[in-house]
Amino acid sequence: MPTDFRPADPGSVGNRPPETSGADANVVLVAKGIVKTFGNHTALNNVDLALHAGEVHALLGENGAGKSTLIKIITGAYTPDHGEISVDGVQVQFTTPQQAQSAGIGTVYQEVNLLPNMTVIDNLFIGRQPRRYGLVDRKKMAREAHRILSQYGLDIDVHAELSTFSVAVQQIIAIARAVELSGKVLILDEPTASLDRTEVEKLFEIVRRLKARGLAIVFITHFLDQVFELSDRITVLRNGRLVGSETIGDLDRTSLVRMMLGKDLAFVHAEMAADDTEPSSPLMHFRDFGRSGSVNPFDLTIHRGEVIGVAGLLGSGRTEMARLMFGIDTADQGALDIDGQKICLRAPQDAVSQGFGFCPEDRKVDGIFGDLSVRENIIIAMQAKLGWLQALNRDEQMEIAEHFIEALDIRTASDDLPVKLLSGGNQQKVILARWLATDPRFLILDEPTRGIDVGAHAEIVRMISRLREDGLALIVISSELDEIVSYSSRVVVMRDRSLVAELRGAEINPSSIVRAIAAQDAEAAE
């Protein structure tokens, strides 16, 4: 039944004296000796974590290292097999996330977990709605919601259903909710994955403010720049074990990466300057391709063996462009020629049969089949392409799945594991594997490196180049300019749902891309 929101009421509080080992006065939360196994897979093995008031603590590690699992244990979503947690020196045992919330721990879990069918207000306040005469006070909530969201520069209809907003807006709402709940501890599991630069700035500003207020903040990310920008202390996990915990001052980038991977990483970015040789034969031509209300008509020729980077702000129409090219939304104007033949894309099946592949941005909604196994998720597109009459037998399936699990270094206990149990980054790799298995000639990747660790990130960048050498045509949408620059042979820039610029050769560098993206602001300022 509904309970009141009491900021300091940990679930079940034992009265053991505080653990004094190494804890200085400002330690807010301590997790000691946490062990968690799933079946015969050990996700966390004797991990410690201590959070200090007024500090941002980055929790780092490869995909599948156990970061999210640790967060879920601290916040009562999972119960640990061993280990103990104490808040303010008092041992606690949260059995539900609600208890952690009541104890002042606000959390944004990795997969944005909100309620799509409810309003923005409901999502911000559920579980702690203010009441008058026993009924929830709608007016007060609406006022508060506006106030809260305005801190993030968000001016939206708070009575609208959450599902009507973009992933980025939903992410901000999730963050705002967690911040409001966090009396003591704020936990952000990859909060910046779907935010653009300005939104990240706003988030960081708020985090710094909360830090000054004395909150302990946990920040999980794969963006190392953000780690150095924001955090005071880091803890690194590898394969479920604690590698170390240090203050950020003692570290440089190379040693941090070494801690995470257990080896040095050959950075690939620099060595791959974009070549400006025009690729040989044109593969397809989107002519005046567009859909009213979604993407304005654009003209784009794609050649074999080229990577076209798509840059632009969130909401600039990049994803809509990808959806259109893959037939998810049908174009209401223009035409597509492939090898000189006119092709009509009425549905994704048409695109698949033309040898297209598409890794969507929002893998949770559009990408994975959570309850199906890793193997089934990998072969499903290939099977669809073959047609259901030519079913692959189990051995063939296993062979294909194993090949990609190894090639992309997907960390999974077995290929029969339901894919929803994989870590976020590994789910992303599974989707990538799915389309590579179809042996496509044209691949659309929407934010392929989102939520992927540094090691795998480098691997994916390398893979993009390899695919291109194999003669594939690729379109890669990414918010990371360095990344786009490193692999694109051409960059197109989207703005306001139009294709506004096409950069090639020497023009492909971060500053000219930024200029092309930002031109609108300059115009608007005039």
Next chain:
Amino acid sequence: MNPRYRPLAATTLIFVIAYGLCILQYPGMWSTRILGNFLTDNAFLGIAAVGATFVIISGGIDLSIGAVIGLAGVVVAVLVSHLGLHPIAAFGIVLTMSALFGAAMGAVIHFLQVPPFIVTLAGMFLARGLASILSQDSIPISHPFYKTIMDLYYRLPGGGRLSAIGLLMLLVFLIGGLIAHRTRFGSYVYALGGNPTSAALMGVPTGPVTIGIYALSSLLGGLAGIVYSLYTSAGYPLAAVGIELDSIAAVVIGGTLLTGGYGFVFGTLIGVMLQGLVQTYIVFDGTLSSWWTKIAIGVLLFLFILLQQLVFSAHKAGTRLKKAAA
């Protein structure tokens, strides 16, 4: 208009049009007397349907409602007619028992993760079986209190009567609406229907809420059983067979999405009234078999599910456009 209100508006509109057409054919149907009878005759269905609304919004289903109505009626009859208890005491006992019965189903659903369909199907057999063990036949109730209650009514302008049980049904709808739309519990019900995993991670106490939802449904089933015993002055183990399906139909016709997450308590009232209207029409006509009610309800249900599909797919497309514009 917010797209989520569209099914509700459509139901209301269809009700108004259908009623208008009935009046054109049989002007006698335009009277408060008919309206009053509507409420009295459908009181038990309406009360049960309020419970079903909560269950369906939460993404579940309760197949035991009809059986709980039957059991509640029999228990009241046994307590009053055989054991000589005062009806009010009997009501208290029956309502408590019903709520506990529902809570137990909710607990099984939550803790053992068994689909509600299975659990409430088992609950249905259990309740129906218990009722038949208590008595094979109808047990008449002739307590003076019953007569007093059934003689209570509020005279509507135009000669119609708003009976105590009709009024009770309206009250249950009112309270149900308040709970659904204006309490934390209500918002938790929608949250469960939207995404149970997210709801749990957002701190919704999913266990207590699930138990509460099924307790509420059975409690209202018990209340509907009491109302049915008042209405028929008897308790009968095979009473209200199939009412769970009628109430589910009322809920869906009232604009609640069968897959959960969306819906209105008020819509269910219209759904119930629409079913009542069909019955009344058949009575007025006099030549049609009463089975036409079922056929009409079947057609309505089909139409509404079709309508919901259209509305929700239009809604999704609209969402995408909005997202693109954002």
